[in-house]
Amino acid sequence: METGGDEHSGPETDELGFLLPHLTEQQQADRQRSHNAAGALGREEWTRARIKRRLPRPRVLKKLLRKGGVPADLRPWVWFEISGASSLKASRPPAYYSDLVAASNEGCACARQIELDLPRTFVNHPWLMAPEGQAVLRTVLLAFSLHDPKLGYCQGLNYVAALFLLASGQDSERAFWLLAAMVGRVVAANTYGSNLVGCHSEMRTLGVLMEKKMPRLHKHFQDLGCDVSIIATDWFLCLFATSLPPEVAARVWDVLLYEGSKILFRTSLALLKTYEALLITMDNSGELMHALKHSTGQLWAADRLLSTAFKGIGGLPRAQLDRIRRKQHAQVAMMLREREAKRMAADRQQQQEQQGKHQEEQPGKKQRGAARKPARLANGTDRQG
Amino acid sequence: MDLQQYQSAKLVLLGDMGAGKSSLVLRYVKGTYFDDLAATVGAAFLTKVIHELGIKFEIWDTAGQERYHSLAPMYYRGAKAAIIVYDITSPESFARAKNWVRELQRQGNPDMIMALAGNKADLEEHRAVSPDEAQAYAAENGIYFVETSAKTAANVSELFMDLARKIPKVEATPKPPQAGIALDSQPAAAPRSSCCG
Ligand SMILES: Nc1nc2c(ncn2[C@@H]2O[C@H](COP(=O)(O)OP(=O)(O)OP(=O)(O)O)[C@@H](O)[C@H]2O)c(=O)[nH]1
Ligand SMILES: [Mg+2]
Numbered sequence: 001m002e003t004g005g006d007e008h009s010g011p012e013t014d015e016l017g018f019l020l021p022h023l024t025e026q027q028q029a030d031r032q033r034s035h036n037a038a039g040a041l042g043r044e045e046w047t048r049a050r051i052k053r054r055l056p057r058p059r060v061l062k063k064l065l066r067k068g069g070v071p072a073d074l075r076p077w078v079w080f081e082i083s084g085a086s087s088l089k090a091s092r093p094p095a096y097y098s099d100l101v102a103a104s105n106e107g108c109a110c111a112r113q114i115e116l117d118l119p120r121t122f123v124n125h126p127w128l129m130a131p132e133g134q135a136v137l138r139t140v141l142l143a144f145s146l147h148d149p150k151l152g153y154c155q156g157l158n159y160v161a162a163l164f165l166l167a168s169g170q171d172s173e174r175a176f177w178l179l180a181a182m183v184g185r186v187v188a189a190n191t192y193g194s195n196l197v198g199c200h201s202e203m204r205t206l207g208v209l210m211e212k213k214m215p216r217l218h219k220h221f222q223d224l225g226c227d228v229s230i231i232a233t234d235w236f237l238c239l240f241a242t243s244l245p246p247e248v249a250a251r252v253w254d255v256l257l258y259e260g261s262k263i264l265f266r267t268s269l270a271l272l273k274t275y276e277a278l279l280i281t282m283d284n285s286g287e288l289m290h291a292l293k294h295s296t297g298q299l300w301a302a303d304r305l306l307s308t309a310f311k312g313i314g315g316l317p318r319a320q321l322d323r324i325r326r327k328q329h330a331q332v333a334m335m336l337r338e339r340e341a342k343r344m345a346a347d348r349q350q351q352q353e354q355q356g357k358h359q360e361e362q363p364g365k366k367q368r369g370a371a372r373k374p375a376r377l378a379n380g381t382d383r384q385g
Numbered sequence: 386m387d388l389q390q391y392q393s394a395k396l397v398l399l400g401d402m403g404a405g406k407s408s409l410v411l412r413y414v415k416g417t418y419f420d421d422l423a424a425t426v427g428a429a430f431l432t433k434v435i436h437e438l439g440i441k442f443e444i445w446d447t448a449g450q451e452r453y454h455s456l457a458p459m460y461y462r463g464a465k466a467a468i469i470v471y472d473i474t475s476p477e478s479f480a481r482a483k484n485w486v487r488e489l490q491r492q493g494n495p496d497m498i499m500a501l502a503g504n505k506a507d508l509e510e511h512r513a514v515s516p517d518e519a520q521a522y523a524a525e526n527g528i529y530f531v532e533t534s535a536k537t538a539a540n541v542s543e544l545f546m547d548l549a550r551k552i553p554k555v556e557a558t559p560k561p562p563q564a565g566i567a568l569d570s571q572p573a574a575a576p577r578s579s580c581c582g
């Protein structure tokens with residue numbers, strides 16, 4: 001038995017512990033090529049970094065991250081440094097995390113929602129589907145909801161936290177700080193906040209970029225009445241953890257954590273470009289979304305995806321991007337305010353109707369009701385500049 | 386028969402997170418119950434053809450968490466039918482279902498056919514919403530009500546079939562009304578919004 005070469009007696013898993021689906025020969029080749037590229041590039045630099053416990057110089061680092069990514073065994077450390085998690089941690093008292101964990105044992109407003117999602121997070125990962133993994137994920141998410149009580153818990157964070165856990169040796173504190181850095185420093189502000197306002201702005205920004213870079217595809221989306229949010233909501237909330245094979249998402253995060261939220265646009269545009277020919281043939285938004293989800297879920301060629309993201313979609317100057325974002329953000333904020341105002345007006349009207357009815361039965365009570373609740377938010381005031 | 390001639394009807398599922406929207410749709414479309422279903426982020430899309438009625442359901446299964454609410458108009462706009470799902474073991478989910486009914490009444494397509502589904506009916510021992518209360522609410526609002534279980538399949542195909550039967554027949558298949566690009570509620574055929582600049 002010992003001499004048998006078959007070390008994989010159980011189902012095959014990737015280096016993060018996910019069960020591997022059946023791969024076609026082409027997919028296996030794509031996957032292998034991506035892995036080889038990651039291994040070959042920067043072996044020397046990473047070895048030196050590992051020994052010295054110091055990251056390569058920024059210019060070199062940026063190139064290494066884009067071209068080959070972080071070797072899996074270095075990810076816990078490298079991600080912690082490049083994401084800002086390390087400095088975030090250093091800015092808090094040493095017991096910050098353990099205090100949060102202790103406090104979360106006292107009960108949390110978000111506990112019910114988190115509980116609902118634990119058994120529904122990466123169902124293709126044996127450790128996460130076992131009580132042990134779910135307990136660790138619960139700890140991280142509860143602690144985070146106390147760290148950022150205004151945000152609390154938002155669906156999507158479960159996947160982000162889980163991927164951090166898996167990539168950092170299932171160390172819950174590490175995953176917590178990485179999550180805090182991702183939400184607080186990497187992605188756009190308020191991505192996960194109430195109404196997902198940040199996510200809406202980012203998606204609309206993607207729509208504008210798409211029009212500039214892929215006008216034909218953009219036109220096709222418009223013809224179908226397919227809003228960008230239909231395809232991009234999980235991209236901006238799960239950060240590709242549920243859209244791409246997880247190891248490919250991790251490869252995107254190597255760059256995302258270092259270069260910031262702009263990478264979400266580069267990756268999104270690269271995905272649209274990769275599947276443009278297919279998407280153009282779809283004749284309704286449901287089929288389009290379905291086809292895109294299906295395709296990205298099988299995208300094992302991480303090397304090609306990243307090379308399209310950095311070489312295949314042209315420039316994305318920061319100033320221009322920020323200008324588009326500001327404009328979209330203002331529009332989204334206004335749209336959400338208007339919607340809220342409409343809702344409140346309708347509620348008021350309904351209330352008055354009910355009180356009118358009520359008054360017929362009990363005269364004398366009407367005046368009070370009719371004068372209540374002045375209209376809020378008739379005109380936007382906190383528009384961001 | 387030529388599928389092109391089927392009348393397509395957009396159907397949207399709304400309701401609190403974990404109420405069982407995805408489970409209901411999968412029970413109906415695939416005929417099975419999945420214990421290990423992922424939470425929905427964004428939305429999922431499935432279709433189901435009902436040969437007897439010549440209808441093709443285009444089903445949008447949405448995400449239930451409260452803050453995802455702002456994404457919902459994109460999915461319910463232009464819908465011919467909506468299923469609002471709550472969990473009979475959760476009074477909060479029933480309260481949210483009522484909010485959805487109200488929102489559809491004022492923002493949705495006025496001809497939209499609505500059904501209220503009290504799901505997880507198999508969990509009788511944990512029941513927290515009485516069928517009488519839900520029935521009374523549904524009657525008051527003129528919508529169809531049924532208790533379902535995605536797990537045991539009870540009333541699931543009945544629910545979808547009932548909706549399908551209520552969808553008014555149209556002659557030639559019109560291009561289904563589609564969502565505009567703007568996020569606010571506009572008529573279905575809204576012109577391009579100002580998203581491009
Ligand atoms: N006992 C029982 N459990 C159910 C039933 N339907 C769904 N569930 C369970 O409830 C949980 C949530 O079900 P989902 O179908 O994912 O709920 P959802 O409404 O799609 O939730 P979101 O996607 O988060 O909005 C899962 O664990 C299901 O197994 C049912 O009829 N009976
Ligand atoms: Mg769901």
